[in-house]
Amino acid sequence: MLFIQNIYLNKFLIFSSIIYLIYLNNCVYSIFECAPQETATFVRISRARLDGTPLVVSTAGHDLTCSQYCRNNIEPTTGAQRLCASFNFDGRETCYFFDDAAAPSAGQAELNPNPSANNFYYEKTCLPAVNAHEACTYRSFSFERIRKTSLEGFVKKSIQVASREQCLSACLKEKEFICRSVNYNYDTYACEMSIEDRRSKPTHLRMTVDQPVDYFDNNCLNRQNRCSQQGGNLVFVKTTQFEIKYYDHTQSVEPQESNCLQKCLDSLNTFCRSVEFSPNEKNCIVSDEDTFSRADQQGAVQNKDYYEPICVSADLSSSTCRQQAAFNRFIGVSIEGQPVATAQGVTIADCVSLCFQNLNCKSLNFDRTQSTCHIFAVGQANANVKKNPSVDFYEFNCESQxxxxxxxxxxxxxxxxxxxxxxxxxxxxxxxxxxxxxxxxxxxxxxxxxxxxxxxxxxxxxxxx
Known part of the structure; x- marks a missing residue:
């Protein structure tokens, strides 16, 4: 009789375990399956990698393809339905798909404490009350997350929300101003929206060691609103024989430099923060990374030129660029002479704008460590330049009436x-x-x-x- 009872007990335990596993599986599935009124998109963390054994490894080509597979829960190798909660991207062509996400906000897995610089982690997120276009699902991610960080001093609007997802949705839905970034407090549920971001106000980015706050960059901006509410103006700064290392994004073959730069301006699938062009191979690489985000992953290279679009607060209708780029940048050198104008506590975008506003501007020095701008009425043809590791020299290629x-x-x-x-x-x-x-x-x-x-x-x- 005891033997029969043990058999029944074992069967009950096995049955209970099966029920528990089914329950857990359904819970995981429900977390990463968005409701009808929600849109599945991704939050990216740069220099991050989820630990564990991936369900699938695929050389899909780039992160956009990987995000499409994961968003739709499709296995890249077979086309079969398979739950996807997140994926790692190696910066080149390989993606590692997981059915779990990082703790504590989304899943049970852990982020690797020592990722490499070319690791990117993408976490599926369900954003309420926004459609696919508003969440820019045509891109690989909607927001870039900087952990334990906030942008201080530039809160345009603060609201109370029920979740991080509601905060991100509020930023995308904001109509009164262009929401470029948000701070989100996980304890107080405070959502702080800003018209500035970590690139426009880099000296105001702070670590939040005492509060559970994360900073998020809005990656859904477009050519019309990336500079200002009215549209703004974009100019390119060129650095010859230079590249961002270990990170390739959208590539194409273009006949000449101007076509490649236009590719950046017209890019829909990638928020273009830089573009590289090889004059010999005609290879054009449009990237959402730049020298700000990849400060330790850049350097000299043969037969490739690097360009960054910069927003300028100046009227360019009377400016005619003699070349495709408004400025040529020379890293680690400065021009000598007496400046005609100086500004302190500014970004390179502010410095470039100041040059456009000054009819005498022929070049400028920008001190990266001091955030100082010096405008000069001469270029390197009429003045000496010298090595200066903290300064970059920019030569103006445009004339203004x-x-x-x-x-x-x-x-x-x-x-x-x-x-x-x-x-x-x-x-x-x-x-x-x-x-x-x-x-x-x-x-x-x-x-x-x-x-x-x-x-x-x-x-x-x-x-x-």
């Missing part, structure tokens, strides 16, 4: 316009010529002040809080 700046004064906003040739005419506020204009004759500099509305309504100025 107009330049200018805006200054905040006690009387209001003062606009100063400089012209290359003497100008006869007027400048005025839009639709306010009769009450707000300045007429000049044969002048190379024109200035006009727009007073605040509480002093005078003549120029149509308004104050927005």
């Amino acid at each position: 107009f330049g200018g700046m805006a200054l905040c004064t006690n009387e209001g906003i003062r606009f100063i316009v400089n012209t290359k040739e003497p100008y006869t005419g007027a400048i005025y506020a839009a639709e306010k010529f009769s009450t707000c204009s300045q007429v000049v004759e044969n002048a190379k500099q024109i200035s006009i002040t727009f007073p605040p509305p509480n002093i005078s309504p003549n120029c149509g100025t308004t104050i927005k809080v």
Whole structure:
């Protein structure tokens, strides 16, 4: 009788174990299967790798193909349905697919404590109340996550949410401004959205050792909104015989440099942060990495030129570039002489914008360690350059017929316009010529002040809080 009871007990335990495994499997499946009102996308962590044995290893070509397989739970080798929760990418062509994700936010697996620089981890995420286009599922990931980090001092909007996914969705759905990045607090559920990011304000990125906060870059920006709410202007900076190492992305064969740069501007599947072109092989590589994110993975190379698009806050309608790139960059050297303008605490984008606004600008020095910009009225043809490891020298390849700046004064906003040739005419506020204009004759500099509305309504100025 005891023997029979033990048999029944063993059968019960086996049956219970099967039920438990089925329950666990269903729980895992439910985590990484998005609901009808959600969109499956990916959050990427650079220099990260999930530990464990992958279910499938595939040389799919690049991360975009891998993300499509994982998003749709398709095994790359057979086309069969197989649960995919995350994948590792080696930066070149190989992906490692998993049915689990990293703890504690998504799964039970662990991230490797010592990943290599060319490791990328992609985690499937279900974003509520956004469609596939808003979540840019045509790209391999929607957000880049920087762990235990926040961008301080530039919170445009702060909201309370129920989850990290709701925070990311709110950024994508924001209509009042372009949400470029978010800070998310896992304890307080605070979601802080910003019009700045780690590239535009690199000195304001802070480690959050005392609070469970992560920083996220919005990877769904496009050519129209990547620079500003109105569209902005992009120019290219060229570094000859230079590349980002160990990372290849979207490749194509293009007949010449201009076609390759246009490929970057028109890129939909990749948020183009850099492009490389081989003049001999005609090989064009569009990448979502740049010298900011791969500071330790870059260097000299033969027969390949490197380009980075930079947003400039200047009117380029009167600028004509003699070459495809607006600037040539020379790393680790500086030009000697007396600068005509200087700015401190700026980014290279600010420095480039300052050059566009100054009609005398022929070159600039940018100190990477001090974030200092010096504008010069001469180029290397008329001045000496010397080695300087903390400084990069940029030579301007464009000419401007107009330049200018805006200054905040006690009387209001003062606009100063400089012209290359003497100008006869007027400048005025839009639709306010009769009450707000300045007429000049044969002048190379024109200035006009727009007073605040509480002093005078003549120029149509308004104050927005």
